[in-house]
Amino acid sequence: MRIIIESNDRIGISQEILHIFSQRAWNIRSTEVTIGFTYVHIEDESLKFDDIKQSLQAIEGIIRCHEIDLMPSESRENHLQTLLDRIPNPIIDIDESGSILAINNATKRLLADVTDKIEGQSINRFIDQDVKTLLTDKVTSCSLLFHHQAHLAEIHPVVANGLTKGVVITLRSMGSLGRELSILQSKKNQGIDNIIGQCEKIQLLKQQTLRFAELDLPVFINGETGTGKELIARALHQSSQHNKAAFLAINCATLPEHLLESELFGYAAGAFTGAQKGGKPGLFELADGGTLFLDEVAEMSVYLQAKLLRFLQDFTFRRVGGNREVTVKVRIISATHQDLPSLIEQKRFREDLYYRLNVLSLALPPLRERQDDIPLLTQHFIQTAAYQVNQKTPLITEAALNLLQDHRWPGNIRQLQNTLFRVVALNTGEVINDSHIKQNLQRSQESTPTVNTVPLINQEETPALNSSGEAQKIRETSSEGVQDWQSAQATFEKELLQTLYPLFPSTRKLAHRLNVSHNKIAMKLKEHGIIK
Structure with missing residues (x-):
């Protein structure tokens, strides 16, 4: 009573x-x-x-x-518990010894297979690191394996009389973090409607993409450089039942083996000197429930191929330096421009991994095999470029279009896109004619050394030096005419600045794009005679 x-x-x-x-x-x-x-x-x-x-x-x-x-205390406790239970993220309150004082319903659901009472137990039973690493006098966050599942732990100290008496831990799933990261990678959802083209091969490709999106199986995409493999991968994801989850992409050719391994699988606390406190989640964890796109998968080392194969068998792995198994559910989409059967014969790619990745396959046609789509693509790229450089959309003559359709386009859609960006940025009139096209095509062919002009991640984003935060691959400098390292570097700088300056026509804009000081950009532009 x-x-x-x-x-x-x-x-x-x-x-x-x-x-x-x-x-x-x-x-x-x-x-x-x-x-x-x-x-x-x-x-x-x-x-x-x-x-x-x-x-x-x-x-x-x-x-x-x-x-x-x-x-009154019971009433306050009930109201507080109701408030905590309405929070979707798991919350755990522990004292200075690591004993669990209180949890919310989200935590109970996370520990649904634990039959005994949670309150009063040590949190060490459920985590992969010493509780002392969590007892802090400052608000902090770290990666944490809680009950065999990876989370980002946000830690808030409970302080009394200047002493830390415990902490309140809020857990966020890696899947939700991956979704936020995928939104940052691409501000807009790229669905099947973003694939421009009406030719028979593209219509068939769209039909296959929609059909494969319904099947929760690995997809392998093969196509030449610049044909839009990542755009197709994103369309697959957006058309699938997992479209609300994360889509993350990584280019396997841009990182050395040890860095690619930690990017994919993450690493445990103390795995190596300089490792983040609490470890770091990998892309497999961040993409949990969603899709991971492995671009240029043929560039993986044999060691990582074996590790990827093991992961594909049961979707479990260990972080680098870790000793606990992590289980995730991720759809793998992989792509390459190389001939994998040939690499298999050369023992450079594992045959068993190839069959794991190539359950469903899509072949992207090169631009030279879909010339009827060039007018559609041209009009789209001209409109996008004009908007980005704040110009009125110019018209293009029939002779100029014919010239574009007759070109072989070794760089495919990316090359067409970059050429049209350059034409629009340098054009001062309201019409693009065949002379403008000839001049830019000739310039691209005669430039030695040459660089890949800045591509777009997709049809709607601004020019960028990379597609997923990785370094943009640059064409190898021809050995002919290179006198020494210094002259080759100077030639490269000049080509890069000549390409980008029309698209970012101020030292501050270009410096922001290249992530350097505007003083350095101004100095280099003057040094190479691009500005006075």
């Missing part, structure tokens, strides 16, 4: 009330006192409220009393 006693604010009245209860040997479980109110929780099934009320009449200053459902 719980009762509230309202009384005058008189010194000693609470002691008199408790003295009455003590005289009658009533079992008091708890009491709470505020000004004018005394709350008492009594454990005695035979006791009646009228007996209590009658006993209190002898005390001067009692105004009234009645039964209540909860003590």
Whole structure:
């Protein structure tokens, strides 16, 4: 029985009330006192409220009393627990020794297979690192394996009298973080409608893409450089039932073996010198529930091929330096421009991995085999380029279009896109004619050394030096005409600046694009005679 006693604010009245209860040997479980109110929780099934009320009449200053459902502390605890339970992320409150004081419903669901009571247990039972690493006097975050699942732990210290008495840990799933990361990688969802083309091969490709999107199986995409393999991979993801989850992409050709391994699989706390506190999740964890696109998968080392093969068998892996198995559900889409059967014959690519990745396959036609789509692509790229350089969209003559359709386009759509960006950026009139096209095509062919002009990640994003935060691959400098390292570097700088400066026509814009100081850009532009 719980009762509230309202009384005058008189010194000693609470002691008199408790003295009455003590005289009658009533079992008091708890009491709470505020000004004018005394709350008492009594454990005695035979006791009646009228007996209590009658006993209190002898005390001067009692105004009234009645039964209540909860003590004030119990009511506050219920409200707090309700608030915590409405938070979708797991929350764990621990004391300075690591004992779990309280959890919310999200944590209970995460620990649904644990049959004994969670409160009172040490959190060390559920994590892969010493609890001391979590007890901090500052708000911090770290990667944490909790009950064999990877999370980002946000840690808030509980401080009393300047001492840390425990921490409150909020867990965020790697899948939700991966979704946020994929949004940062691409601001817009690229679906099947972003694939421009009406020729028979593209229509068939769209149909196959939509069909494969319904099947939760690995997909292998083969196509020449610049044909839009990542765009197709994103369309696959957006058309699938996992389109609300993360789509993450990595170019396997841009990182050395050890860095690619840690990017894919992550690493455990203390795995190597300089490792982040608490370790780091890999892309497999971040893409949990979604899709991971492995571009240029043929560039993987044999060691990583074996590790990827093991992962594809049961979708479990260990972080670099870790000792616990992590299980995720990720759809793998891989791509390459190389001839994998030939690499298999040369023992440079594992045959068993090839069959794991190539369950479903898509072949992207080169631009020279879809010339009827060039007018559509041209119009789209001209409109996009004009918008980005803040110009009125120019018209293109039929002769210029014919010239574009007759070109072989070894760099495919990426090359067409970059050529049109350059034409639009340098064009001062309202019409693009065949002479403008000839001039730019000739310039591309005669440039030695040459670089890949800046491509777009997709049809709607701004020019960038890379497609997934990785370094953009640059064509190898021809050995002919190279005198020494210094001259080759100077030639490269000049070509790069000549290509980018029309697209970012100020030292500050170009410096921001290349992530260097605008003073350095101004100096280099003058050094190479691009500006005076």
